Amino acid sequence: METSNSHSSGIMWFFKDKGFDDTSINEMFQKCKRLEGVQREKASENWDYLRSIGIQERKLPSVVRKCPKILTLGLHEKLFPMVNCLETLGSKPQEVASAITKFPHILAHSVEEKLCPLLGFFEALGVTEKQLGKMILINPRIISYSIEHKLSQMVEFLSTLHLAKDGMIGKVLVKHPYIMGYSVDNRLRPTSEFLKSIGLTDMDLQKVLVNYPEVLCRDVNKILKPNLSYLTSRGFGVGQIAAVVTCYPPVLIKSVSNSLEPRIKFLIDVMGRGLDEVVDYPDYFRHSLKRRLQLRQKLLMQKNISCTLSEMLDCNQKKFLFKFGLVQ
Structure with a gap:
């Protein structure tokens, strides 16, 4: 078997046992070089933990294909702290498992280096910890967004649309967390300019954003x-x-x-x-x-x-x- 010759036999047998084909295995090794040094026992431990927190067995292969790095992370150093933190933000048992299934890379981020700064950033916009939890569990990619290069730019843009008062920016982001995934220059600004071109005033545009922010994302x-x-x-x-x-x-x-x-x-x-x-x-x-x-x-x-x-x-x-x- 060609793939087993170039990669650790232990992790190879693990992947084969879980039903991965050679193409998927090679793609995962290309995505994550650290897989080379992972023992089968380590991978099995992380796999079993993910299943224990509510991720369905049939969905686990997809989760690992998206983010093979998950199998290399320290259980006590990385996975436990992030999952525990996410569980404090969620209100339903399956919300955390659903968020991880959508965006497995969330587990690779640090609670102290990423989640805490995010909390501070959104709190300044009037977003509560509970609301941030809801936002992250709906759109877990938020945790990967740069505060300096993406989120701050988003807030600055929304401020130009007269949403800076009364925590309105925070309300828009809570109502439609997916808006943060769109480019200001390539999507949101062109859409806002189009709406103005058909006769909407600044006040009209403000109402659109507050009540139907998804329109700006199209x-x-x-x-x-x-x-x-x-x-x-x-x-x-x-x-x-x-x-x-x-x-x-x-x-x-x-x-x-x-x-x-x-x-x-x-x-x-x-x-x-x-x-x-x-x-x-x-x-x-x-x-x-x-x-x-x-x-x-x-x-x-x-x-x-x-x-x-x-x-x-x-x-x-x-x-x-x-x-x-x-x-x-």
Whole structure:
């Protein structure tokens, strides 16, 4: 066997026993040179520990392929301290295992050198330890981000969008931790400039970030512009689009074929309403077509009842039935 000739036979038998093929084994050795000196017993000990903290056996090969360095780390020096720290941040037993499965490299970082400075950085933004724990467990890659070169740049950018007051930056990061993974220059700034170009004011943009930060993470050319083109093709004016986006920003990132087109067709062809009614009530796009729009429209038509979109949709089912006398 070619791979066993060039690598330690002990660790090779360990990998073979766990079901890794030669290609995967060679890739792991290329990723982590320290595997050469790892004994089979050491690798087995770390493997068993990862399983003991809740990582499923079937997912362990994927975890190790992503970060073979895990098998070389000291159990008491590295793995125990980081896992224990993560467990104090989590509120559910499986959260830590899930975070490690998503991003195994989190275990290679130091509690003192990485996690503690992160805590201090986010605390200055008004983020509590519990909130930081939630952020890390949702997006564990955060622990690998440089405070100086990435996170500080992110905070500086968000400050230019008038979010520096009342801990708003921290609130945005807590609401959508994945935003920190995007490049300011290649993604966030171009998207914010695009939103301004279609008529959103600085205050409008602030509302978008606070309520729907995920919109800022989408690609302008692949998602936002095609959605804008679709809305224009259906007859929305520039000012109308700005009004709709300001009140319900996800309209620019929802699927045209699966979300926008079916709802607009239903609005016009079935409900007999005009686009101006959506401009007055942009949340129309938020409601489920089958569970909310079609069901309520059917009930209103049976009673020959006319009403605005907001009257029809801006209430729960119980209030809707009571409001229009539809209670049996």
